[in-house]
Amino acid sequence: MKSVSTLLASAILLTVSTAVSAADLKPAVVFDMGGKFDKSFNQGVNDGVMKFNKETGLKYREFEITNPTQREQAIRKMAQRGSDIILGVGFAQSSAIEKVAKEFPNTKFAIIDGYVVAPNVQSLLFKEHEGSFLVGMLAAMASKSGKVGFIGGMDIPLIRRFACGYEKGAKHVSSKIGVIQNMTGTTPAAWSDPGRGAELTRGQFDQGVDVVYAAAGYTGVGVYQAAKDAGKLAIGVDSNQNYLHPGTMLTSMLKRVDVAAYTTFMEAKNGTWKAGIKVFGLKEGGIDWALDEHNQDLISGDMKAKIEAAKSAIIAGEIKVHDYMSDKSCK
Amino acid sequence: MNTDSRSLPRWIDIGLIPVINIALALIVSGLIITVIGEDPLVAVTVMVKGALGYQEGIGYTLYYATNFIFTGLAVAVAFHAGLFNIGGEGQAYMGGLGVGLVMLGFDAALPIALLLPLGLLASAIFGAAWAAVPAYLQAYRGSHIVITTIMFNFIAAALMVYLMVNVLIQPGQMSPQSREFSMSGHLPFMHEALAWIGIPFARSPLNVSIVWALLCCLGLGAYIWRTRWGYELRAVGHNERAAVYAGVNPRRVIVVTMCISGGLAGFVGLNEVMGVHHRLLLDFTAGYGFTGIAVSLMGRNHPIGVVLASLLFGVLYQGGAELAFEVPAITREMVVTIQGLVILFSGALAYMTAPWVERVYHAVKPRRAPAASEA
Numbered sequence: 001m002k003s004v005s006t007l008l009a010s011a012i013l014l015t016v017s018t019a020v021s022a023a024d025l026k027p028a029v030v031f032d033m034g035g036k037f038d039k040s041f042n043q044g045v046n047d048g049v050m051k052f053n054k055e056t057g058l059k060y061r062e063f064e065i066t067n068p069t070q071r072e073q074a075i076r077k078m079a080q081r082g083s084d085i086i087l088g089v090g091f092a093q094s095s096a097i098e099k100v101a102k103e104f105p106n107t108k109f110a111i112i113d114g115y116v117v118a119p120n121v122q123s124l125l126f127k128e129h130e131g132s133f134l135v136g137m138l139a140a141m142a143s144k145s146g147k148v149g150f151i152g153g154m155d156i157p158l159i160r161r162f163a164c165g166y167e168k169g170a171k172h173v174s175s176k177i178g179v180i181q182n183m184t185g186t187t188p189a190a191w192s193d194p195g196r197g198a199e200l201t202r203g204q205f206d207q208g209v210d211v212v213y214a215a216a217g218y219t220g221v222g223v224y225q226a227a228k229d230a231g232k233l234a235i236g237v238d239s240n241q242n243y244l245h246p247g248t249m250l251t252s253m254l255k256r257v258d259v260a261a262y263t264t265f266m267e268a269k270n271g272t273w274k275a276g277i278k279v280f281g282l283k284e285g286g287i288d289w290a291l292d293e294h295n296q297d298l299i300s301g302d303m304k305a306k307i308e309a310a311k312s313a314i315i316a317g318e319i320k321v322h323d324y325m326s327d328k329s330c331k
Numbered sequence: 332m333n334t335d336s337r338s339l340p341r342w343i344d345i346g347l348i349p350v351i352n353i354a355l356a357l358i359v360s361g362l363i364i365t366v367i368g369e370d371p372l373v374a375v376t377v378m379v380k381g382a383l384g385y386q387e388g389i390g391y392t393l394y395y396a397t398n399f400i401f402t403g404l405a406v407a408v409a410f411h412a413g414l415f416n417i418g419g420e421g422q423a424y425m426g427g428l429g430v431g432l433v434m435l436g437f438d439a440a441l442p443i444a445l446l447l448p449l450g451l452l453a454s455a456i457f458g459a460a461w462a463a464v465p466a467y468l469q470a471y472r473g474s475h476i477v478i479t480t481i482m483f484n485f486i487a488a489a490l491m492v493y494l495m496v497n498v499l500i501q502p503g504q505m506s507p508q509s510r511e512f513s514m515s516g517h518l519p520f521m522h523e524a525l526a527w528i529g530i531p532f533a534r535s536p537l538n539v540s541i542v543w544a545l546l547c548c549l550g551l552g553a554y555i556w557r558t559r560w561g562y563e564l565r566a567v568g569h570n571e572r573a574a575v576y577a578g579v580n581p582r583r584v585i586v587v588t589m590c591i592s593g594g595l596a597g598f599v600g601l602n603e604v605m606g607v608h609h610r611l612l613l614d615f616t617a618g619y620g621f622t623g624i625a626v627s628l629m630g631r632n633h634p635i636g637v638v639l640a641s642l643l644f645g646v647l648y649q650g651g652a653e654l655a656f657e658v659p660a661i662t663r664e665m666v667v668t669i670q671g672l673v674i675l676f677s678g679a680l681a682y683m684t685a686p687w688v689e690r691v692y693h694a695v696k697p698r699r700a701p702a703a704s705e706a
Binding site: 077095325 | 391394485488489491492493496500504505506507508511536603607608610612613614615617618652655656659662663
């Protein structure tokens with residue numbers, strides 16, 4: 001009974017707050033091809049905008065695109081419908097945002113993972129290499145065979161940045177460590193192919209790998225399952241995926257797109273929103289590694305101390321993590 | 332059951348039955364929409380209005396239809412020669428690569444008047460070349476074309492990822508796409524072309540390549556039914572051995588037909604790369620090559636049928652996007668379900684209603700047209 005009445009009360013509260021503030025901000029978000037339930041990148045953004053909705057009661061428009069032409073169409077449509085701030089998810093939307101932002105100079109735009117220079121666009125960039133470096137160190141420390149694996153989605157610059165950071169991190173622990181890399185595919189299906197992810201993972205295990213890191217969207221689910229089945233370790237990505245298989249999930253590399261999405265909407269609401277570049281790294285708390293009740297038994301005190309030390313060193317600038325994008329190579 | 336529908340007059344066979352099929356699909360979709368708690372009438376209205384109710388929507392519908400005409404014709408021409416070309420996706424991808432390379436190479440030096448024919452030629456040649464290899468393997472080595480064309484889709488995708496990430500990428504960009512072509516490398520949009528002759532039209536990705544698509548329909552129809560090569564093509568499709576007896580070289584016909592097919596699919600690249608995006612990028616084919624198979628089957632492998640089926644698919648794509656945009660409860664997965672139902676009823680189950688229609692027809696009609704059922 002009590003729970004019903006509190007539910008009712010909160011529902012009334014919610015409608016009241018909606019009625020009060022509905023006039024001030026109309027945010028919109030355009031998800032990319034993976035869709036908002038990809039358990040990874042897009043879903044992180046979805047969590048962020050849902051949190052915004054819950055806290056402020058403000059409704060948002062959303063759209064999930066199914067082909068490249070729809071990016072521009074959806075973003076323009078949001079602008080035409082009078083959305084105040086439009087969030088594009090993923091680097092692929094950069095050119096569409098760039099185009100539409102010119103046509104609607106009074107509308108605010110934000111893009112995750114993309115870099116657009118315009119007076120009304122906020123570019124939200126992440127230092128994935130820093131987080132990948134840390135989980136690479138963890139992988140190397142946890143590995144008994146001296147071989148660690150990486151499974152990427154598609155062979156694109158963004159994923160190479162993950163792979164490069166990971167490799168550098170592993171080599172930072174021991175220069176003798178072997179890193180085996182595989183990409184899932186060459187079409188967008190590569191981001192949602194758990195079966196192939198599992199197959200590649202088993203292939204890497206056969207080559208002696210005993211810790212594997214996936215940066216492949218929903219494909220990762222198959223990677224983690226294969227690791228669990230073989231009793232080996234896996235590392236999650238973007239969201240905290242430790243809970244999926246407690247005991248075999250070594251950790252997750254957190255890319256807090258939820259925080260980025262939530263913050264840009266919040267800033268727009270509070271009037272503190274500014275165009276320009278916002279970088280999220282270890283220092284800003286936008287990138288991190290996950291330690292919770294699901295993986296604490298796998299991380300020894302020694303490992304934790306070393307990772308935390310490396311983290312502070314990266315933040316202080318004592319360790320420079322090589323960024324693949326800086327010179328398009330991982331030497 | 333196929334023979335049953337033959338006893339019906341043509342307007343029922345190609346006019347009424349498709350309408351009944353689409354209506355059935357919409358009724359089933361309506362039931363599903365009701366189950367998830369939305370008003371099906373509102374949904375259908377949003378979908379139709381979104382696709383045909385205003386200029387921008389019409390533009391998008393016709394833009395999608397342009398792609399489907401190209402891939403639909405590609406499948407249709409191969410089908411007439413008894414070949415099943417599943418490789419439209421890869422051929423379109425390669426066609427786009429051809430256009431893109433020409434534009435990246437010459438957009439600074441040449442005017443649009445030269446770039447347009449060059450782009451046209453490049454997309455056709457690249458698409459045809461991509462189809463020629465499976466065709467050769469089928470004709471001279473007996474490797475089944477269904478398998479090889481599917482495999483070539485993956486090779487095309489792998490090649491494009493390699494080229495876009497390592498060679499053609501715009502320096503300093505995260506996104507694997509080339510630089511934008513200069514203005515002379517842009518096909519005129521339809522709203523621009525119409526503005527020249529004084530007709531205002533809302534902006535949309537629709538560009539002049541739709542004119543080329545319609546010309547291709549005419550050309551292909553003439554080729555298949557009005558030329559000696561078309562006769563040979565149909566002869567091989569009907570009976571390869573009989574064709575040999577008639578002095579036709581089926582191997583040559585297979586290779587030539589697949590080149591035409593691949594060239595047609597390659598024009599998707601013209602529409603997408605030179606017409607819409609003005610740069611090379613990944614995944615611009617977005618499944619149009621595969622949808623072309625459904626378009627061709629639904630259009631009974633006839634150019635006019637392909638145009639009509641392309642329009643239907645254009646409406647489904649654009650109306651579906653509009654639906655997902657306007658009604659938040661209807662997700663894109665729901666839209667795919669509706670599209671699938673329409674394809675199921677008007678493609679796979681095309682003749683399901685024919686016996687019933689026939690029964691009704693003969694119950695009503697025989698007094699006025701007694702001889703109709705004799706044939």
